[in-house]
Amino acid sequence: MPFLAHAAVHTVHKRAGVLALLAGAGGEGPVPRAGDQEKGHTRVGAEVFGLLHLLGDDDPEVRRRAVRVMRRAGAEALPAAVRELAVTYATDPIPAVRAEALIVLTRIDPDPQARTRRLRDALADPVAAVRAVAALALLERESAPYPADLVAVLADAGGGRELAVNRIEFFPGIGDTDSRVAAVLAHDADATAAVARAWIAQGDVEGRGSRRANELSAHWRDRENDTLVLLAAALLHTATPWDLSEVLVAVIRWAPDTPHRDTTLGDNLIPHALADTTTAELALGLLGDARLLIAVPDPEPRPLVALATRTHNVDHQRLALRHPHASPDELLTTLTPHSARTLLPDLKDLLRRHPTVTLLRRFGDWGIRDTELLALLAHNARGNPGELTTAATVTAARLGADPAPALDLLARSLEGDWQCLEEAGRLGPTAAPLLPLVEGFLAADYDWTRLDAAEAHWRITGDRSTAVPVLTDLAETLPLPALETLLAIGPPYPTYLRPHLLHWATTDRRVLPNDDIFAPPTELPPDTRLRSAATRMLA
Numbered sequence: 001m002p003f004l005a006h007a008a009v010h011t012v013h014k015r016a017g018v019l020a021l022l023a024g025a026g027g028e029g030p031v032p033r034a035g036d037q038e039k040g041h042t043r044v045g046a047e048v049f050g051l052l053h054l055l056g057d058d059d060p061e062v063r064r065r066a067v068r069v070m071r072r073a074g075a076e077a078l079p080a081a082v083r084e085l086a087v088t089y090a091t092d093p094i095p096a097v098r099a100e101a102l103i104v105l106t107r108i109d110p111d112p113q114a115r116t117r118r119l120r121d122a123l124a125d126p127v128a129a130v131r132a133v134a135a136l137a138l139l140e141r142e143s144a145p146y147p148a149d150l151v152a153v154l155a156d157a158g159g160g161r162e163l164a165v166n167r168i169e170f171f172p173g174i175g176d177t178d179s180r181v182a183a184v185l186a187h188d189a190d191a192t193a194a195v196a197r198a199w200i201a202q203g204d205v206e207g208r209g210s211r212r213a214n215e216l217s218a219h220w221r222d223r224e225n226d227t228l229v230l231l232a233a234a235l236l237h238t239a240t241p242w243d244l245s246e247v248l249v250a251v252i253r254w255a256p257d258t259p260h261r262d263t264t265l266g267d268n269l270i271p272h273a274l275a276d277t278t279t280a281e282l283a284l285g286l287l288g289d290a291r292l293l294i295a296v297p298d299p300e301p302r303p304l305v306a307l308a309t310r311t312h313n314v315d316h317q318r319l320a321l322r323h324p325h326a327s328p329d330e331l332l333t334t335l336t337p338h339s340a341r342t343l344l345p346d347l348k349d350l351l352r353r354h355p356t357v358t359l360l361r362r363f364g365d366w367g368i369r370d371t372e373l374l375a376l377l378a379h380n381a382r383g384n385p386g387e388l389t390t391a392a393t394v395t396a397a398r399l400g401a402d403p404a405p406a407l408d409l410l411a412r413s414l415e416g417d418w419q420c421l422e423e424a425g426r427l428g429p430t431a432a433p434l435l436p437l438v439e440g441f442l443a444a445d446y447d448w449t450r451l452d453a454a455e456a457h458w459r460i461t462g463d464r465s466t467a468v469p470v471l472t473d474l475a476e477t478l479p480l481p482a483l484e485t486l487l488a489i490g491p492p493y494p495t496y497l498r499p500h501l502l503h504w505a506t507t508d509r510r511v512l513p514n515d516d517i518f519a520p521p522t523e524l525p526p527d528t529r530l531r532s533a534a535t536r537m538l539a
Helices: 002-010 015-024 034-046 048-056 060-072 078-091 095-108 112-122 128-139 148-157 177-185 189-201 205-219 224-237 241-257 264-274 278-286 301-311 314-322 337-342 344-353 357-366 371-381 387-398 404-414 418-426 428-439 447-461 464-474 479-489 495-506 526-538
Strands: none
Touching: 015 048, 015 060, 048 060, 048 078, 060 078, 060 095, 078 095, 095 112, 095 128, 112 128, 128 148, 128 177, 148 189, 177 189, 177 205, 189 205, 189 224, 205 224, 205 241, 224 241, 224 264, 241 264, 241 278, 264 278, 278 301, 301 314, 314 337, 314 344, 337 344, 337 357, 344 357, 344 371, 357 371, 357 387, 371 387, 387 404, 387 418, 404 418, 404 428, 418 428, 418 447, 428 447, 447 464, 447 479, 464 479, 479 495, 479 526, 495 526
């Protein structure tokens, strides 16, 4: 640390970089060797006296980094650091330096009354960045719902480029401004919406307004439509491909859960879809906006699947199934037996071109008896052992073929692999000879194994007495699949679950995140499904 401090004072080049090293010394947060962290902070603090004059350096970036180093001021240097920082805050001509000086003063000034008075006075400062960080610091002291005057200052002053000072810079001991705003607003939905609306209107600098719009629905239920309205406005301000990608991903995240009737979002998506942005095409499909078929000359297969899934229109379904590169598993899960029979020629053609496990299983669910279909299933069952072969063999048995091959295949698989439990359950009572193998998984260590074993046991035996206790036990660790399986079994439900069901059905905060990047984009968010399942069970 003395070497770095000496270099910061005497170097000609890269002085700001050296100060950044000093500001970051020791790191932040819980670390394996917390003593080393504290030691690093103490050693930096010992050098603060010799660095105070850099608060007046000609280079504003040097002054900014020097402000950050003052965060480490120890007891001996603290009075001088507070005094010099107060001068910097009062006189520096650069908004970013003044704003960060106020942040650090708020952290290190030992006088609580002075801290509060300084922050309150800063709410009327002519510099927007200063007003914004003052409002943020005061909001961090409050409980939600937040005072409207502070939210208004943050919304008005925080959306411009003046506050874009900490977005991608590591600020040890302080935290970047964007993360601090997100942490505060996570407790107040209306404040989040107000800030998002104002910052997007101010140009959505660095995507900070659209991130608040996304966070509105990430934390709170029933705000998806508000989020999409805000994101529609944000699409007009996407300055970089990264900004556009963030907004489009947010639209895709919340569109499936929203009966969005306003065409503004679709209007603003179409130019990006025409610019060959597949993500924008997918967003149009998820909104159920049929202009996808008119505005885009040759839509990609996933947007077509999304459109058909959302509209349930048979013509849209045919388009999705007939695409040369179709992989419409998400659409297949929404087809009823009636619609599947209507689309049977296209479904059989898809089975020839691109067989998938989901398609094979759905034929069994639909219960379609068709000679040509049975021949196609037999063809797929003759392939190499694997999921596809197993699914084809089991589906054939479900549709009337000899069950012996399916039972033999599953018996061999279940001797050491739990992943065929779902297929065993699909056979229902026909799988009774496999019951001893299924029961062996009911006490497995892995939660998902026990869940699949419980469901398979119920589907094979029709007896709820074994499955329900296992599923009840799993309701806290795997609430969504456990509840959906209990719903399939039917009432009565264990009274033990009632407090959990009440919470999951009525809370206004999201219980399950919507952040699974592997989940099909057409699928409803997990929390929406959890609330629906809990509500139905209570009813």
